[in-house]
Amino acid sequence: MSAEPSPGFPDSGAITPEAPSPDATALPPEITARWQARFRAPRVSLPDWALDAPQRNLYSSDVSGVVEQYAWDRSTDTHRQVTDRPNGTLIGTLSPDGETIWWFADTDGDEFGVWMTQPFSGGPDTVAVPEVGPAYPAGLEIGRSVVALGRSTDDGSELWLAPSGRTPRVVYRHADPASVDALSHDDDLLVISHSEHGDPRYPALRVLRTADDSVVAEKWDGEGRGLHALEFAPLPGDRRLLVGHERRGREELLVWDIGTDTETEIVLDLPGDVTAGWYPDGSALLVGHDHAARSELYRYDLASGALEKLDTPRGVVRGATARPDGTVELAWSNAERPPVIRRADGPVVLAAPGAEPPAAYPVEDRWVPGPGGDVHALLVRPEGPGPHATAFLVHGGPEAADDDSYRARRAAYVDAGYAVVHVNYRGSTGYGSTWRDALTGRPGLTELEDIGAVYDALVAEGVVDPARALISGGSWGGFLTLLALGTQAERWAAGIAEVPVADYLAAYEDEMEGLRAYDRALFGGSPEEVHDVYVRSSPITYVDAVAAPVLVVAGANDPRCPIRQIDNYLGELERRGKPHEVYRFDAGHGSLVIEETIRQVESALSFALRRVPPG
Template identity: 30%
Template sequence: MKPADISQLHALGAPTISPDGQHAIVSVTRPDLESDEYRGGLWLVRTDGSTEPRRLTRGPRDAAPAYSPDGAWLAFVRGGDGAKPQLYVMPTAGGEPWKVTDQPLGVSEPVWSPDSRRLAFVARVPEEGRYGDGEPDKERPRRITGLQFRWDDLGFYLDRRAHVFVVDPFAEEHSPTQVTEGDFDHGEVAWSPDGSLLAFVAARHDERDTTLTNDVWVAAPDGSGLRRLTATDLLAAAPRFTPDGASVCFLGSTAGSDGRKLVCRNLGLWLVPLAGGATRRLTDEERLHLCEAPYVPTADGVLVTVENRGAKDLLRVPYAGTEPEVLIGGPREVTAVAQAADVTVVTVADARTPGELVALRDGGERTLTSFGRDLDVLPIEEVTGTAPDGYPVHGWIVRPAGEGPHPVLLMIHGGPFTQYGWHVFDEAQVYASAGYAVVMGNPRGSSGYGQAHGRHIIGDVGRLSAVDLLALLDAALATGGLDASRAGVLGGSHGGFMTTWLAAHHGERFRAAISERAVNAIDSFHGSSDIGWSFAHDMYGEDPARWVEQSPLTHADKIDIPFLIIHSEHDWRCPVEQAQRLFVKLRLRGVEAELLLFPGEGHELSRSGLPSHRVARFEAILDWWGRHL
């Protein structure tokens, strides 16, 4: 796999399924290097696998398909070529789609009403005079009074709040009704089974600017009868009515007594009665960390995806909160689910494909698509290290072809509360194809291994993470075929934090390093990051005096190996000053250091940046390793 081969890596969106369970529709998106955009359309798939998938639309970028409950219509969002994403509707029996909305900042989350006559959606509403066709740098100043006012890859949002709308797509004039009002963000809308209510999440409480909590709300489609269902003690997301309409499910995490502590906490499935009452957690807080992915309440329980040691399993969670049933497990990742008429369709990735559509029906499981059939990828093998305290550290090796000995890259994920797993990972494939054995894993601090596993590193992140990472590297080297004298270390975000830490404290193990979009100085991260005001205290401890000792920048005077720093100019998660401070300190000491800055990009460059920038990043990384390993 070469850098430009990212154009072959498709991404599947959340599928929608026809009411009779016979068809599914899914969006398929790929990077397009010629246009330097992401392009994709919708594909129609029979759930019995009797025919080949058929392309339904051609974009330029179509996503978020939704079947109407009567099966006659399909709603979706179309964007691309510089246009804001807008809502479209087309007949499922055949015909051209028509445009329903013309929101100045675009729309998202289309959901049909139960009678198939209306659509709810979410759109940001700009303040008058902002975000128009004029020059953004000449707009009036922003008055900021709270701690939450911007977000990486979005920008400022206090002057363009997200609101819920309802529209009749069949009217002669498509005039959406704005359901929500006020200086609050609303989103993740769902209809009640009888169509009388909309559920959504919003932080409308007085402390919203200084806490991370929000609530599940319900209101009539005209905005009347607004009512809060939860107790403002959780971070809630994705409300969905149960089939009987008596309760609302949602995803949520506990936020601590001050409403700010969410780091390394498992996301759970919750239930709240529509008539009012206490919320109830349906999944075990310690064991199960749910994915932030589409889920489905059914009559027999709730279909959810859960991280599990690098996998993502599909579970059915009973409403009684008893032990869930595993519907899909093993070394693969379920990323979204839909169900109708006793047929379940899921998107599934594994070590051979970025994702395919799979059906569970008639008592069996069947793969319906082969979008990744032309990919030629290297296999991944599991490896487990043992930390000095006896704790197992789980990971993988992606080896180049041939016997070796191969130079080695220790690759560290961000988060830290996330996981590497069983899917085609472009970074591992590109580096291994270029001749480097890639070692990657989920040390303590990662998700998917229980909440205690994730919270182990809090308050002493660098030291405790390093122990597990080096144990994993040693276990990989012990398998043979790897050259310990030619090892490099790299990572992004938290992985960049740990790259700098390892280069300073264990630099003898590595010949060179690459740190991307990293936290290097906790004190300035605390004030300059979009999440720093809460994350720093929660992750690194309550004592700012200790932040200095825990900051990789403090120890940069111990770094002597060649060091490449990659950052994006518009990164608001780990602002660019984090890179600049490290670069200046290394260069003034005479260390061989380079700073590669990407204009116009945010924290997500390596995953969703311009295709040309993603290729340029890969080429720079391979050039660096080529010079030093």
């Protein structure tokens, strides 16, 4: 629920008899071929590199049609597929010496499993730490002489330390969420984040000595202010820890010297949220700045305080890293141009084989007055005069944002003749802590006020045809879609809800424990404590008012938006004779199989064209 529906590449998603089939409203073959080509074009992620062997790299790619892990030896420019599983492998990393690849093995997308290892040059997969049983992952730090890993189950969190040649041990256990965050270069200090104060949205930090598990230092900024350990300085004996904080209402940076227990806030004259990583020599920070749907990169010199903007094109940086030679590599795209792995100064670093996917469409910015302040929206219009049939594509999270990046799903709707609107409602990131946290105590209904404000403004502008507006989203966006159909029935001609929360009380019972803790913080308590708050925000409460037809897409193994609560909602629609269609697939909270994604998008477009024709 607190993640996008597609856990791999953007817009990555088995058909059952309930899946609707295309009809005479299907798109012309050339348009279908164009939107499908955007999904089928192989992509690669920003390579992760071994700290002590930077020529050894690991990246994700869907070149096989499924997202898997790939090893890349830059010294010989050889590439090797590491994993090969029916539903893909999303998470992987490298040991500092580059000798070992770690990857997480779940079952068909259920996110519950164990860490596996494989030699970089190839060989058998083995369970990394057999003493640690299957669980949801809660952080992994691989040192030179010790490994720290976290696990989460319905019983809470356990953080383990596995020193080389010694028996692994539990160093932390608690009923509330916790995770492994950072390990010092010499492996002597481990930083964990915890929520013992009761709110996992705003974690505190604790530093442990790995030799004896003793507490070295603590840091918490109090209620409503989270701390995030980013990474230790990459030098022997260096105790400087880079930390993200939000003391002034947005994500900023500080350097905490644990050796002297002193901190230095890094105050940057930038309007949005910032994060950062170290340059390999420890002298500077590579700063990422996110604001209003776009991102920038800077180099911050720690000695002089000089901030130098790196010359990257306007768009979105999905990740960046500073290499030992000082060059910066990044994953970049914008709404028109597909993703590329390039250096900040221009050259392409890593490209997937095959033809580049078709270009997409630029986005327009809109700022609309809303009940909580100005709401930022992105708009794409098809050819021809308005008002247009319009698809409001609502992001998940809720702590995420829509942006000026390449989105194959967005472009598919425009190809089909729809205008597309994205709304960065209250709850979205990139607009400050107050905006992000404004839905606390009233989730769902708060976001829909902002979506409604944008809807009304674009209707008044003549962009949106109010008789031909549909709403669609995945995960939290699917939750908002179903809630909108019940609470704003007059606005919407149809809805497409992918892996949604549909019955919040049942979802709370069945979801992973980490999300239950998140819900308690968001709603102000458990369903037993604030029952009426959950009922007020639950789509199933408003099922009587649903008038528009709805397509529901559901994953059989979804641990975030479990299948039972979706079936409860569908059952209520069925009993009331409400028009609805269902698409079920055999994976978790989304799919890493590209052809499965295409089937889902094809099903959604067919539903939209039949229910809300753009012509």
